[in-house]
Amino acid sequence: MSLATTGDNQPRTDETFVELEKVTLAYGRGDKKIVALGETSLRVDQGDFVALVGPSGCGKSTILKLVTGLINATNGYVYVAGREVGAAPVRVGMAFQNPTMLPWLTVRDNVMMPLKIVPPFRQEYQSKKKTEFRDRADALLKEVGLAGFGDKHPWQLSGGMLQRASLCRALIHEPQLLMLDEPFGALDQFTREELWAVMQDLWLKLRPTVLLVTHDLKEAGYLANRICVMRSRPGQIIDDAPVPFARPRTIDMSYTPEFVSMTQRLRELIVSARPVKETV
Numbered sequence: 001m002s003l004a005t006t007g008d009n010q011p012r013t014d015e016t017f018v019e020l021e022k023v024t025l026a027y028g029r030g031d032k033k034i035v036a037l038g039e040t041s042l043r044v045d046q047g048d049f050v051a052l053v054g055p056s057g058c059g060k061s062t063i064l065k066l067v068t069g070l071i072n073a074t075n076g077y078v079y080v081a082g083r084e085v086g087a088a089p090v091r092v093g094m095a096f097q098n099p100t101m102l103p104w105l106t107v108r109d110n111v112m113m114p115l116k117i118v119p120p121f122r123q124e125y126q127s128k129k130k131t132e133f134r135d136r137a138d139a140l141l142k143e144v145g146l147a148g149f150g151d152k153h154p155w156q157l158s159g160g161m162l163q164r165a166s167l168c169r170a171l172i173h174e175p176q177l178l179m180l181d182e183p184f185g186a187l188d189q190f191t192r193e194e195l196w197a198v199m200q201d202l203w204l205k206l207r208p209t210v211l212l213v214t215h216d217l218k219e220a221g222y223l224a225n226r227i228c229v230m231r232s233r234p235g236q237i238i239d240d241a242p243v244p245f246a247r248p249r250t251i252d253m254s255y256t257p258e259f260v261s262m263t264q265r266l267r268e269l270i271v272s273a274r275p276v277k278e279t280v
């Protein structure tokens, strides 16, 4: 792959897991119509980690909603696992900026929630596997540094701890597809960097296909294999480049001249992609 191909030029491979083919998306109608995405194509291989960055309102979250089937494309096609979105049963995990948990459940029960809902685990949960699932939740909690916190309630945890638990909940059912919409956006810098390491470890181990929306270019560079830069009005992918750093990545690496020049280049692209302010 060349260093700066656009989403349209990303080659299709047998490994393609997510595909947007000439998708456009408009919210509302008539006077209220907002074209959130202009014609956009994107291919993401199975097990890849792709970050979407760009100015506010450029359509990053809209792409996540299209890929999860929450909204339908106005034009074009969205494929997941080789079929039109929604046609193939795909296990999806999600984590957002606000790690909403059910306050009356323990952290462990919150983490186990997808196992109670998503097939085939749902059936197994009802029957024999409750103890096994409990052990799985505790193992995952341990992995993110929350050993012993399974019996606590969400209100007894800090924001960073809740976000760790929310990553466990997103991954407990071994999702094929992981959607991360600014999951570390509300955390302080140190907690955020700790969680990048946790996220990287989990991804290296479980290898879901990940789409990450973030405003933090350092985060995109630390976590992703590929970074797509978007512009707004209408939203479009204007740059799609691989991140050439070996794994496991470290915070120290983010201070190397190569990393800094990569984030500078991304920043310049985003600044030039911002809509021009209208003058009176």
Ligand SMILES: Nc1ncnc2c1ncn2[C@@H]1O[C@H](COP(=O)(O)OP(=O)(O)OP(=O)(O)O)[C@@H](O)[C@H]1O
Binding pocket: 027, 028, 034, 035, 036, 054, 055, 056, 057, 058, 059, 060, 061, 062, 063, 235
């Ligand atoms: N349900 C909706 N109804 C109408 N317009 C919407 C809706 N959701 C999003 N939009 C508009 O579509 C555009 C793209 O929104 P989207 O949330 O995808 O952008 P984003 O890049 O994720 O933004 P941010 O970085 O600020 O979260 C924006 O102009 C937004 O106002």
